[in-house]
Amino acid sequence: MARIGFIGLGNMGLPMAQNLLKAGHAVQGFDVSTAQSDKLVGPGGTAPGSVKATAAGVDVVITMLPAGQHVRDVYMGADGVLAVAAPGTLLIDSSTIDVESARAVANAAQGRGLAMLDAPVSGGVGGAKSGTLTFMVGGAEEAFERARPILEHMGKTIVHAGGPGNGQAAKICNNMILGVSMIAVSEAFVLAEKLGLDPQKLFDISSKSSGQCWSMTTYCPVPGPVPTSPANRDYQAGFTAAMMLKDLKLAQDAAASAGAKAPLGADAAKIYAQYVESGEAGRDFSGIIRFVRGG
Numbered sequence: 067m068a069r070i071g072f073i074g075l076g077n078m079g080l081p082m083a084q085n086l087l088k089a090g091h092a093v094q095g096f097d098v099s100t101a102q103s104d105k106l107v108g109p110g111g112t113a114p115g116s117v118k119a120t121a122a123g124v125d126v127v128i129t130m131l132p133a134g135q136h137v138r139d140v141y142m143g144a145d146g147v148l149a150v151a152a153p154g155t156l157l158i159d160s161s162t163i164d165v166e167s168a169r170a171v172a173n174a175a176q177g178r179g180l181a182m183l184d185a186p187v188s189g190g191v192g193g194a195k196s197g198t199l200t201f202m203v204g205g206a207e208e209a210f211e212r213a214r215p216i217l218e219h220m221g222k223t224i225v226h227a228g229g230p231g232n233g234q235a236a237k238i239c240n241n242m243i244l245g246v247s248m249i250a251v252s253e254a255f256v257l258a259e260k261l262g263l264d265p266q267k268l269f270d271i272s273s274k275s276s277g278q279c280w281s282m283t284t285y286c287p288v289p290g291p292v293p294t295s296p297a298n299r300d301y302q303a304g305f306t307a308a309m310m311l312k313d314l315k316l317a318q319d320a321a322a323s324a325g326a327k328a329p330l331g332a333d334a335a336k337i338y339a340q341y342v343e344s345g346e347a348g349r350d351f352s353g354i355i356r357f358v359r360g361g
Contacts, residue, residue, distance in 0.1 A: 068126050181208070191304050200225070204232035242314060245334040
């Protein structure tokens with residue numbers, strides 16, 4: 067079993083780290099919230115109290131952080147991971163960040179002789195808790211094969227997307243599809259309501275027809291058709307509207323940088339920005355149907 071340092075024990079990072087503990091790994095963790103770190107100690111982990119101490123003396127460092135600047139600081143800061151990691155340490159960043167930052171940190175790690183992977187996830191808090199996340203991994207093939215046995219304790223689907231930054235590229239492209247499709251599904255259900263079509267009937271038809279998509283069949287934004295969807299829990303967040311907006315903005319930044327056109331992605335970002343600004347940042351992103359409906 068591996069010695070693992072896990073930095074970032076939030077809603078996603080904590081259950082991921084706990085799953086590694088359950089698998090028998092020795093996990094030491096750090097979070098800016100001491101209360102979160104303590105939740106790792108209870109099941110048998112340790113909490114050294116700093117990034118520097120957490121990254122020292124381990125085989126693998128995993129990070130789950132809010133944004134690109136946090137990742138740069140944690141890895142490239144004076145007392146960051148790159149400054150203290152022992153030769154041969156495998157570095158895995160599972161944050162969702164901009165491609166440029168992911169590649170910059172990977173290049174800095176390479177300069178230190180360390181293997182670095184960007185491995186953002188899909189599956190939300192539910193997937194983190196159940197260990198069924200999808201990992202989209204960018205980096206060298208050899209590093210990917212080293213990481214696979216670790217990632218398999220946290221996820222069900224592990225895909226090597228290519229070189230450094232490609233994991234982030236896959237994540238933001240995937241979530242742009244998700245953001246756009248959730249709005250489309252929400253608009254369809256609202257239109258159905260206005261036309262007097264029962265939502266269950268629309269679901270029964272579209273979920274088996276050309277309108278079928280994940281936003282329809284797994285995360286349906288109206289209560290009833292999919293009992294496990296947040297719509298049945300007043301849109302209690304599995305993946306917040308604020309997080310979706312973050313990913314849509316990352317996709318737009320990447321599109322601008324690459325010279326790609328993504329008008330539907332841009333429109334989705336504007337709609338989610340309005341939804342977040344209305345006070346619903348912490349609501350599940352599928353609650354966008356309320357905004358589409360007008361309340």
